[in-house]
Amino acid sequence: MKNYWTKKKVERLTKLWEKGIPARDIATKLGEISRNAVIGKANRLGLSKKKQVSLSNKQKKVIDIKILVPNMSGCKWPIGHPGDEDFYFCGKPVHPGKPYCLEHCAIAYRRKDNAQKIKKFFKLGNEQS
Numbered sequence: 001m002k003n004y005w006t007k008k009k010v011e012r013l014t015k016l017w018e019k020g021i022p023a024r025d026i027a028t029k030l031g032e033i034s035r036n037a038v039i040g041k042a043n044r045l046g047l048s049k050k051k052q053v054s055l056s057n058k059q060k061k062v063i064d065i066k067i068l069v070p071n072m073s074g075c076k077w078p079i080g081h082p083g084d085e086d087f088y089f090c091g092k093p094v095h096p097g098k099p100y101c102l103e104h105c106a107i108a109y110r111r112k113d114n115a116q117k118i119k120k121f122f123k124l125g126n127e128q129s
Contacts, residue, residue: 077104
């Protein structure tokens with residue numbers, strides 16, 4: 001069994017991989033090495049792109065949450081879609097012990113049998129007399 005991975009090839013692989021060059025192109029540049037061999041060696045060296053992407057996504061999610069819900073004392077009911085420019089939280093005074101105002105507590109904390117009462121309260125029902 002022939003060892004295709006010399007120290008120079010490993011160093012070159014590492015540099016090319018970190019630049020984001022596809023495995024197929026790295027294999028061509030290194031010569032006599034398949035694309036799968038490049039991917040396997042990169043994984044054994046800990047150069048996996050998936051790990052780097054997943055870590056950066058987790059960091060972004062943590063940052064987004066801190067931006068979206070600062071130390072606010074008002075109702076935390078979201079209005080709109082997170083990420084949109086017009087996204088905001090209700091902000092009305094909260095019901096003691098709950099994160100929402102009374103209006104949003106009625107929507108968030110309900111029993112199955114109360115669904116009709118809430119629809120009538122908010123006039124969400126489509127029934128007409």
